[in-house]
Amino acid sequence: MSRVRVINVVLGVLTFVAMYSLWRLLYVPVRFEVRAQNVNFGLQEPCTSGGTPAPNAFSWDDIIPRKDLVWIDCDARRQCACLAVPLNYSNPEGEQAAIALIRRRASVPESSDTYRGPILFNPGGPGGSGVDMIDMAGDLFASLLGPEFDIVGFDPRGVGRSTPRASFFKTDVERALWGSTGLGTFFNNSDEGVARIWAAGRLLGQLAAERDDGHLRHINTDQTARDMLRIVEAHGREKIQYWGFSYGSVLGASFAAMFPDKIERLVIDGVVDSENYYATLWSNNLLDTDKVIDHFFSGCAEAGPDGCAFWAPTADDVRQNLTNLYDSIRARPLPVKTDFSYAILDYTFLRFVIFRVLYSPYDLFQTLAQGLADLAAGDGRVLLELVAGPPFQCSCNPAAHRYDVVGDGQVAILCNDGDDVPRDLQSSLEYYKFMTNISNWGDIWSTIRLSCVGWPKFPKDHFQGPFNANTSHPILLVGNTADPVTPLAAAKKMSSFFNGSVVLTQDSPGHCSISAPSLCTYTYIHDYFLHGTLPKPGTVCDPIGGPFFKPPLSDSAAQVPFVREEEEKELFDVAEKLSRVPIIPFPFRM
Ligand SMILES: *[C@@H]1O[C@H](CO)[C@@H](O)[C@H](O)[C@H]1NC(C)=O
Ligand SMILES: *[C@@H]1O[C@H](CO)[C@@H](O)[C@H](O)[C@H]1NC(C)=O
Ligand SMILES: *[C@@H]1O[C@H](CO)[C@@H](O)[C@H](O)[C@H]1NC(C)=O
Ligand SMILES: *[C@@H]1O[C@H](CO)[C@@H](O)[C@H](O)[C@H]1NC(C)=O
Ligand SMILES: *[C@@H]1O[C@H](CO)[C@@H](O)[C@H](O)[C@H]1NC(C)=O
Ligand SMILES: *[C@@H]1O[C@H](CO)[C@@H](O)[C@H](O)[C@H]1NC(C)=O
Numbered sequence: 001m002s003r004v005r006v007i008n009v010v011l012g013v014l015t016f017v018a019m020y021s022l023w024r025l026l027y028v029p030v031r032f033e034v035r036a037q038n039v040n041f042g043l044q045e046p047c048t049s050g051g052t053p054a055p056n057a058f059s060w061d062d063i064i065p066r067k068d069l070v071w072i073d074c075d076a077r078r079q080c081a082c083l084a085v086p087l088n089y090s091n092p093e094g095e096q097a098a099i100a101l102i103r104r105r106a107s108v109p110e111s112s113d114t115y116r117g118p119i120l121f122n123p124g125g126p127g128g129s130g131v132d133m134i135d136m137a138g139d140l141f142a143s144l145l146g147p148e149f150d151i152v153g154f155d156p157r158g159v160g161r162s163t164p165r166a167s168f169f170k171t172d173v174e175r176a177l178w179g180s181t182g183l184g185t186f187f188n189n190s191d192e193g194v195a196r197i198w199a200a201g202r203l204l205g206q207l208a209a210e211r212d213d214g215h216l217r218h219i220n221t222d223q224t225a226r227d228m229l230r231i232v233e234a235h236g237r238e239k240i241q242y243w244g245f246s247y248g249s250v251l252g253a254s255f256a257a258m259f260p261d262k263i264e265r266l267v268i269d270g271v272v273d274s275e276n277y278y279a280t281l282w283s284n285n286l287l288d289t290d291k292v293i294d295h296f297f298s299g300c301a302e303a304g305p306d307g308c309a310f311w312a313p314t315a316d317d318v319r320q321n322l323t324n325l326y327d328s329i330r331a332r333p334l335p336v337k338t339d340f341s342y343a344i345l346d347y348t349f350l351r352f353v354i355f356r357v358l359y360s361p362y363d364l365f366q367t368l369a370q371g372l373a374d375l376a377a378g379d380g381r382v383l384l385e386l387v388a389g390p391p392f393q394c395s396c397n398p399a400a401h402r403y404d405v406v407g408d409g410q411v412a413i414l415c416n417d418g419d420d421v422p423r424d425l426q427s428s429l430e431y432y433k434f435m436t437n438i439s440n441w442g443d444i445w446s447t448i449r450l451s452c453v454g455w456p457k458f459p460k461d462h463f464q465g466p467f468n469a470n471t472s473h474p475i476l477l478v479g480n481t482a483d484p485v486t487p488l489a490a491a492k493k494m495s496s497f498f499n500g501s502v503v504l505t506q507d508s509p510g511h512c513s514i515s516a517p518s519l520c521t522y523t524y525i526h527d528y529f530l531h532g533t534l535p536k537p538g539t540v541c542d543p544i545g546g547p548f549f550k551p552p553l554s555d556s557a558a559q560v561p562f563v564r565e566e567e568e569k570e571l572f573d574v575a576e577k578l579s580r581v582p583i584i585p586f587p588f589r590m
Helices: 003-011 020-037 130-145 172-179 191-210 221-234 247-258 274-278 289-307 315-331 347-357 361-376 381-387 408-417 425-438 442-450 488-495 519-531 553-559 565-578
Strands: 079-086 096-104 117-122 149-154 240-245 263-269 334-337 342-345 476-482 502-509
Touching: 079 221, 096 130, 096 221, 117 130, 117 221, 117 247, 130 149, 130 519, 130 565, 149 221, 191 408, 191 425, 191 442, 221 240, 221 247, 221 408, 240 247, 240 519, 247 263, 247 274, 263 519, 274 408, 289 315, 289 361, 289 476, 289 502, 315 347, 315 361, 334 381, 342 347, 342 381, 347 361, 347 381, 347 442, 361 381, 361 502, 425 442, 476 488, 476 519, 488 502, 502 519, 519 565
Parallel strands: 117 149, 117 240, 240 263, 263 476, 476 502
Antiparallel strands: 079 096, 096 149, 334 342
16 A cells, blocks of 8 residues: 555545644645655746746746646646636636646547547545646546547646635645644544634634735635636637536536536536535535445455455444444554654544545555554554655745645635635534534534634625526436445435436445446446436446455456447556546545
8 A cells, every 4th residue: 555645545535624633644745745746847836927947847937827728748748738717707807817727638639520629627625636636647537538538637716726826824834833733633522622623713714814815705616617618718619528526516516507508518426415515514425424434344344354454254343343443542542653654543533544544445445454453453553654644844945835735725615605604603513513413424524614614704796506407418427325425315416406417326435436446437427428428317337346355357347238348458447546546635635
């Protein structure tokens, strides 16, 4: 299990939000690891301003934002661009925002009859970077979707290399220190714990307001949907082709409701209840979370002692063993030191690691089992390495991480998008009770809404629904039977708003379809993009194998009779890799 890979899973996606408290633990390492394996973007300024590019390296400085798309090579495989768009679409001739883009070009030439234009991607978050996503996985998506399409990622306004950029801290160091104040240790231990999270939310809102240069209010999903339309138009096209994950489903559904006649193809995958999102409730996400951990218990028991390091004879035995571990770590936190990192592994930490692993069972269940078995024997290193990167280090270059993807963007987008959250402590205490009553994981999840308790009061005159629409082409929704944060019920609910839309169900644990390799799912998605065809309502796809079990490939043929046989092996290989590339941001990427 590569540490880098796992950490990046964290970067990956939905909708997790703003636990600044975990920044130091998770967020900072994520930033560093992601950069380390990315394109060498140099020590750059944002695409809107000047700076001194590193010699011979691509730098966003080299790209002046323009109203037309001008792609330049950012490495051997990718091209980058920076699109100038209105900061406020009600005032199109006013100040401009700049959207950073990356693409993996179609292999067929644009002049070819078979060329089908760009597919835009969003990895979720909110606040995830589409540039990072396509940098990491552009080739995999291209293999899945075919040579006809450009695979295009962009950093939404507020995020990464795009401007305006959400940033509540003057330096990386200040941001890292905010994350190390110990706020992460207060889940579920007392009313005082909730009050501390509330207080942190109030303080964060004050920082955001005081450091706002007037641009913060323009960072929202409504404006980003308009940016997407501009991106489409800058390609010389009228209608969008889009695949959005997790929070990217809110962005996709919003686009479809705002511009129903601009839909050529639109897939939303790992679907959020957008009404619940715009109400800043975050109360519909955890309906299936326990199903995922149940998969861990039953899968481990079935795998046998050779297949699962935390094996016990029945699912209930495995569950009981985990409960025992919780109890012992609650009573006695464990100091852990690895070559890369160190931490105190306590109850909160353990639950957090497990919650994170639920996003990617196919990638991480076996490692989790090893980590739990080791922990039972007094060794916490594997669990630590599942999430932690190196401790924060100051950089010699103050601009080194200036354009990293930081959690500020997530908070800005979700707090701006949603209804105002009551600012008093009592309401937060009641909300916390409400959430912990809904789910065992409600304590972790409730920090998302609480990150908005001090948010500045901007006018809420942007799009927040309604979603009913007759789209120019029916949209495709994809939901897993056991998704930890985007339950299938939300996909069904959102589908009811869009005439002709279909929910494709994937029978797997994990977040978004790409968390499990299913040739069936990918074939439907491929055919949707290429031919516009939808699966029959009620279609259920199986993944190949399970988190603890990889069958010989020949077993997969039966599941998709229509997969072209010679391509099957390659497709499976791509699907496998996608389930292990950390592209969907973990919301607690604070
Ligand atoms: C955008 O511009 C319009 C027209 O000038 C203005 O009424 C509106 O308040 C602006 N939006 C924001 C978020 O400032
Ligand atoms: C798990 O449970 C089984 C039986 O219930 C027990 O024999 C075993 O020691 C337990 N393992 C751990 C690591 O707690
Ligand atoms: C907890 O949930 C139950 C069942 O949904 C409900 O009847 C009860 O009122 C809830 N309690 C609180 C404090 O929300
Ligand atoms: C929260 O704390 C209470 C009391 O300590 C405990 O009974 C409960 O199981 C805890 N909930 C979670 C999700 O850990
Ligand atoms: C969709 O079209 C039908 C019939 O053409 C119409 O009654 C309905 O109001 C439309 N819905 C929306 C949201 O435009
Ligand atoms: C819904 O879409 C179908 C085709 O998908 C179309 O025949 C029908 O008129 C649409 N209904 C509305 C209300 O627009």
